[in-house]
Amino acid sequence: MYTVSTQSINVVKNGNITTPLGFSAGGIHCGIKHKRLDLGWIYSEVPAAAAGVYTLNQFQAPPLKVTKESIAVKNTLQAVLVNSGVANACTGDQGLTDAYEMRQQFADELGVLEEDVAVASTGVIGVPLPMEKIKWGINQYGDKKTQDPSRFEKAILTTDTCIKNIAVQLVIDGKKISIGGVAKGSGMIHPNMATMLAFVTTDANVNPISLSNALKSVTDRTYNMITVDGDCSTNDMVLVLANGKAENNELSESHPQWKQFVKALEMVSQSLAKQIARDGEGATKLVEVHVKGAATEKGARQIAKTIISSNLVKTAIYGSDPNWGRIVCAIGYAEQPIQPDKVKVAIGNISVVENGLPMPFDEDEGTKYLEQENIQIHVDLQQGDAQATAWGCDLTYDYVKINASYRT
Structure with missing residues (x-):
């Protein structure tokens, strides 16, 4: 880069x-x-x-x-x-x-x-x-x-x-x-x-x-x-x-x-x-996922894209639910080698996972942050110097409405 x-x-x-x-x-x-x-x-x-x-x-x-x-x-x-x-x-x-x-x-x-x-x-x-x-x-x-x-x-x-x-x-x-x-x-x-x-x-x-x-x-x-x-x-x-x-x-x-x-x-x-x-169909929020500390840039890209592609992550963001478990789950199935006990996750500036373990945080503060239009998720794998950013949006009821009647 x-x-x-x-x-x-x-x-x-x-x-x-x-x-x-x-x-x-x-x-x-x-x-x-x-x-x-x-x-x-x-x-x-x-x-x-x-x-x-x-x-x-x-x-x-x-x-x-x-x-x-x-x-x-x-x-x-x-x-x-x-x-x-x-x-x-x-x-x-x-x-x-x-x-x-x-x-x-x-x-x-x-x-x-x-x-x-x-x-x-x-x-x-x-x-x-x-x-x-x-x-x-x-x-x-x-x-x-x-x-x-x-x-x-x-x-x-x-x-x-x-x-x-x-x-x-x-x-x-x-x-x-x-x-x-x-x-x-x-x-x-x-x-x-x-x-x-x-x-x-x-x-x-x-x-x-x-x-x-x-x-x-x-x-x-x-x-x-x-x-x-x-x-x-x-x-x-x-x-x-x-x-x-x-x-x-x-x-x-x-x-x-x-x-x-x-x-x-x-x-x-x-x-x-x-x-x-x-401008995703029905979207209300822009979501950025920043992954750093990866062993390779390819790996950082894959993990960032996997998180941003997760329907569970996207729906949680739509509902303003700081459900960090969905983020960790996506990291785990991204088919990239990681060391789970080193992973850090933050939603905005709110640290929710440290060295693979949950961090105590104010749920109301997390919800309030996710009510904003621009959301950032930060992941630090602590394995190397590579990094990548992916962009996506929340998944809403309107997405289903638009695509259920696309041809009509």
Whole structure:
């Protein structure tokens, strides 16, 4: 994990994916959904170095296959087209044909090569794309009223209750570098990856292979450390586009400010991941689990993710019940070697377990702490120097209500 200072990285007020130079974005209602925006796009004035990470679900939706092919041609992209409402997953040969057609139609509209375009879809599984509606929407690209990044942010949402965005800036080689990000995700969140889509833009000049390496390492510490409900989607995707408009010297692992760039990319990704976790379907609280003192970072990640994924832990937090036994139980079944008689657990600043044994504490104080919107759980394994953080949310009655009637 990088220990680079974040003091020189500034969050941009009202920043978004068009904060970096040379990017535009927009969205439209094409009729997939009843009323809401449902087709969005990102466009770069010039081809951009591109990198992606994708769901590990074996039922990978056709848009992922098409986007992988686009990036593989020359590790660049110039545009991204996203629809919501229909996932185009488990749709067979027709789904793949439709994904290719989405790509070709948008490429023709922009006047670029089809391999310069990525496509993504999110929504109900097993339903064919309404291609005539999507084609109509693509044809509206030239309408200035559709060109607004906030329209893109809304067009990619499904059960989300809010948009999720951020932008940061830093100076590299004397040039101002901007990184912007937007994401969607609310339910079926358990990366590797989640029902989540995330798109990151930057005007930095970055070597494509280095960009891919950076995205993979950052994903392990951010998007892959969130959970809402334990379900891993068919359509998860994170894309990063770097168009070089800032005109810095090419960034790669050998650049003296490489770690600073990666830290900025991680800041954007962590913010988006936390926003997704907080907006979990029916959620009322954001939960952070910090694990330290682990023998390995992999072990710390596994234990943190196991705690945050526990339905018993999540429901206890919803009920503001400081039931530390559920936390200890999750640590024990995380399939990582621990020494139980060394484990420490705290809920917020309240120590509840010391060296594997319960500590006396004020239950009312614990309940009052858990009534807050932002909850932290701290675990110290006292076995080494590795650490990790995972993010999730409480599990509420509303989660069941939302998902019991998702298609109706």
